[in-house]
Amino acid sequence: MSNVDVEIIDYLNEYKKIFSFITAEEIMKRDVITLGPEAPLSEARVIMREKRISGIPIVDKDGKLLGLVSTERIIRALEEGVISKKAGEYMTPRERVVYLDPKDTLEKIIETFEKYRYGRFPVLDENGKLLGLITKQDILKAILRRFHSIYIHDKRRDDFLSREISLLKGEEFLEEGASFRYEINTRSIAEAGEGAALLKRILEKRGYTRSFIRRVSIGTYEAEVNVVIHAGGKGIILAFLREDSVVVLVKDSGPGIEDVDLAMKEGYSTAPDHIKELGFGAGMGLPNMRRAADRLIVLSQAGKGTRVEMVFIVREGEE
Numbered sequence: 001m002s003n004v005d006v007e008i009i010d011y012l013n014e015y016k017k018i019f020s021f022i023t024a025e026e027i028m029k030r031d032v033i034t035l036g037p038e039a040p041l042s043e044a045r046v047i048m049r050e051k052r053i054s055g056i057p058i059v060d061k062d063g064k065l066l067g068l069v070s071t072e073r074i075i076r077a078l079e080e081g082v083i084s085k086k087a088g089e090y091m092t093p094r095e096r097v098v099y100l101d102p103k104d105t106l107e108k109i110i111e112t113f114e115k116y117r118y119g120r121f122p123v124l125d126e127n128g129k130l131l132g133l134i135t136k137q138d139i140l141k142a143i144l145r146r147f148h149s150i151y152i153h154d155k156r157r158d159d160f161l162s163r164e165i166s167l168l169k170g171e172e173f174l175e176e177g178a179s180f181r182y183e184i185n186t187r188s189i190a191e192a193g194e195g196a197a198l199l200k201r202i203l204e205k206r207g208y209t210r211s212f213i214r215r216v217s218i219g220t221y222e223a224e225v226n227v228v229i230h231a232g233g234k235g236i237i238l239a240f241l242r243e244d245s246v247v248v249l250v251k252d253s254g255p256g257i258e259d260v261d262l263a264m265k266e267g268y269s270t271a272p273d274h275i276k277e278l279g280f281g282a283g284m285g286l287p288n289m290r291r292a293a294d295r296l297i298v299l300s301q302a303g304k305g306t307r308v309e310m311v312f313i314v315r316e317g318e319e
Contacts, residue, residue, distance in 0.1 A: 019143055021291045024109055025102035027142040028123045028132030030316070034059045037066055037088025041077050044069045044087055054119050057130055058091045064128045065099070067091030099124045102131055106142075109134065180239035184224060184252070187233040195237045196221035199248075206241060211318045216246055219292035219310045223250035226286075230254055231306065245294075246312045253305040 034057045035044055044056050048071065055070040069091045077083045077090055099122045100109060112121060113136060123132045180202055182195035196217050203213045220237060227235035231254025240247040290296050293310035300306035 019106050021287070022106040022142055023102065024100045024104045024123050024134060025131075027106070027109065027138050028100075028102070028134050029138055030132045032057060032130065032133045034130065035069070035087055036060070037086060037091075039087045040083075041069065041074060041085050041087055041090055042083050045074050045078075045083065048074065056087075057122055057133070058087050059130055063130055065094055065097065065122055065124055065130045067093045068097055068122070094128070097122065100134060106139070109139065113139075177240070178238040179241040180237070182237040184227050184233060184235040184237065186228060189225070189228055192225045192228040193221050195224050199237070199239055202239075203241075203246070208246075208314070209318050212312065212314055215292045216248065216312045219289045219296075219312065220248050220250070222286075222288045222292075223248070223308045223310070226250075226306075226308075227252045227254070244314050248308075248310045248312070250308045250310075251305065256300045256304055256306055 033047060033051060033053065035047075037058055037060070039058075048054065048056060055068055057068055058066045060066055066088060069087050073090060073092065074083075077085065082090065098112065098116050098118065100112065102123055102125065104112075109121075120133055120135045122130055123134060125131055180199050182198060184195060186192070199220055200213055200217045203216060208216075220239075224235075224237060227233065227250065231252035234254070235250060235252035238249040238251075240249075286298065289308065289310060292312075294313040295311040297309040298306065299309075
């Protein structure tokens with residue numbers, strides 16, 4: 001392993017617990033170059049050189065992984081004078097390939113890179129079908145995306161708390177342009193979630209997929225519950241529906257969050273005891289929003305309320 005690779009792994013280790021909610025499914029590159037077992041090694045060599053990649057998965061007609069052809073295999077084939085052989089005859093066979101599951105966490109993924117020290121790992125479903133590929137660079141990109149989009153909590157918050165501007169999409173969101181609007185007006189935790197339920201019905205009528213609707217519902221529900229618990233039950237839910245995404249804004253004029261960084265940590269809660277006794281306020285609201293949404297921003301200031309902005313992107317293959 002080169003010094004650069006060691007530095008990358010050291011960097012990733014610093015953040016694997018912080019971003020433990022990121023999975024292989026989110027990190028992996030889906031647009032993977034593959035070859036069939038009948039393709040000659042010479043073709044793999046040309047593709048690897050032109051595309052500057054160090055390995056090509058070999059798959060059958062159904063997309064199931066049969067093996068891998070790596071740079072090392074190409075070099076050996078050249079040395080042995082068998083570069084015209086078929087990839088299926090000279091690949092590293094499937095049973096010797098280390099692979100990842102789409103639900104594997106960032107922590108497990110980094111540990112796999114450390115243990116085996118390969119440059120890439122395929123991601124397979126339960127039937128052995130190739131779903132994608134992960135490199136260390138893909139992990140870095142995923143972490144940087146999260147750093148950029150999890151939350152913004154700085155001197156600009158005063159400005160944005162008073163304007164309907166999306167920090168994530170760079171668009172102006174006027175209330176009259178919302179596809180969905182719901183006024184939160186209850187202090188009863190038993191009534192929390194009505195807005196999320198109504199939004200769910202609208203999404204179902206619009207034909208969004210079941211798993212996508214579930215993510216939007218979870219994020220919206222958690223934000224709504226937070227308004228009931230922490231902001232006196234007064235707030236508003238706005239949703240802007242697009243073909244490829246849904247943006248949900250949840251605003252309140254409550255006491256605000258004193259420390260957004262701390263509130264983002266799982267288990268941290270300022271909910272009163274009587275709320276905890278009802279099974280709420282366990283400190284999972286913001287972390288659950290972060291898991292459900294593709295992008296999340298929390299803007300808050302003591303005495304000026306809180307604004308939560310969530311972007312849910314329609315994912316390819318999401319059912």
